[in-house]
Amino acid sequence: MNGRYSRQELFPPIGKAGQEKIQNSKVAIIGAGALGSASAEMLARAGVGHITIVDRDYVEWSNLQRQQLYTERDAEEQIPKAEAAKNRLKQINSGITIASKVMDIHGMNIEAVIKGHTVIVDASDNFETRLIVNDAAVKQGIPYIYGACVGSYGLTYPVIPGQTPCLQCLIDHLPAQGMTCDTAGVISPAVQTTAAYQVTSTLKVITGNSLEAVIQSFDMWNGQHTSIHARRLLNKNCPACGKDPSFPYLNYENLTKTAVLCGRDTVQIRPASHRDLSLEEVSLHLKEAAEKIKVTPYLVSFIYENHRIVLFKDGRALIHGTNDVSTAKGIYNRIVG
Ligand SMILES: [Zn+2]
Numbered sequence: 001m002n003g004r005y006s007r008q009e010l011f012p013p014i015g016k017a018g019q020e021k022i023q024n025s026k027v028a029i030i031g032a033g034a035l036g037s038a039s040a041e042m043l044a045r046a047g048v049g050h051i052t053i054v055d056r057d058y059v060e061w062s063n064l065q066r067q068q069l070y071t072e073r074d075a076e077e078q079i080p081k082a083e084a085a086k087n088r089l090k091q092i093n094s095g096i097t098i099a100s101k102v103m104d105i106h107g108m109n110i111e112a113v114i115k116g117h118t119v120i121v122d123a124s125d126n127f128e129t130r131l132i133v134n135d136a137a138v139k140q141g142i143p144y145i146y147g148a149c150v151g152s153y154g155l156t157y158p159v160i161p162g163q164t165p166c167l168q169c170l171i172d173h174l175p176a177q178g179m180t181c182d183t184a185g186v187i188s189p190a191v192q193t194t195a196a197y198q199v200t201s202t203l204k205v206i207t208g209n210s211l212e213a214v215i216q217s218f219d220m221w222n223g224q225h226t227s228i229h230a231r232r233l234l235n236k237n238c239p240a241c242g243k244d245p246s247f248p249y250l251n252y253e254n255l256t257k258t259a260v261l262c263g264r265d266t267v268q269i270r271p272a273s274h275r276d277l278s279l280e281e282v283s284l285h286l287k288e289a290a291e292k293i294k295v296t297p298y299l300v301s302f303i304y305e306n307h308r309i310v311l312f313k314d315g316r317a318l319i320h321g322t323n324d325v326s327t328a329k330g331i332y333n334r335i336v337g
Contacts, residue, residue, distance in 0.1 A: 005047050025049055028051075032054070033123060037070070039121050046199075049096055052100075060075055111250070114140060114142060120143070125261075135240050135250050138245070149191055151221075152187050154191075190220050197216050270315075277315055286335070
């Protein structure tokens, strides 16, 4: 282990004191797709003492082009991304703690997930999750590093509670909203650059270096780069970081029970109350109605009414082959009740 972090310690803004802070820090990564994989690997190699990885999905073949922690075997075995990421990161650095959480983030569970962390890295694939995390991060005073990419374009911004305007303040000023990997695709250099900015901000926060309220955006294909100063965008009446915050995304009323997943032709259904399903039992019930039933310790997958369906232990389901929420809900109710 001798000298493992020597090159990082030689970098003056970090030094030996900064390295000690890195090893004593706790970073939560929300999402373990392309951005989450890239950030997690860099942070694990940097020696962040505790990394929590949260993701609701499992590894598929279309992920392997850019999600660097995963292998063909992970895709074949449909390993949940948080678990597959943990397994890989433990091989990269056995001296740190990795916590994996296979779960869907929403306004009711986010606060418990991020509690006690030094920094939160945004690696989610949808704006609703980002606003939920933003609300919770501002409420708990935890720095939150926003990041998004699509096509060859990427964008990052550090939300430092009490110092920089939050994501909610910036919402009308952020470009490329409404574009998804579904419509525009994504290339891995855009992912890597976005994650590189996010990890740099994360290391700066942990080591006590100052961060400016600057939105960094770039287009890798065209070699363009823009820095926008965001301090003037601070909204005194912001529902998250304003004088009288209501944290709207942490309210039960705003809890979404269904979500159309980015680029997947898939609807996710999340039951209102937590369930603890016996996957073996479920698969027995499905024997007549469904085909190609496959049970793993984490999920049961099968074909039902021409839709591929994946059901997790907590009652959450992914209904593939539709973007229609009511169709998906109907199918879900037919299977789980
Ligand atoms: Zn705000």
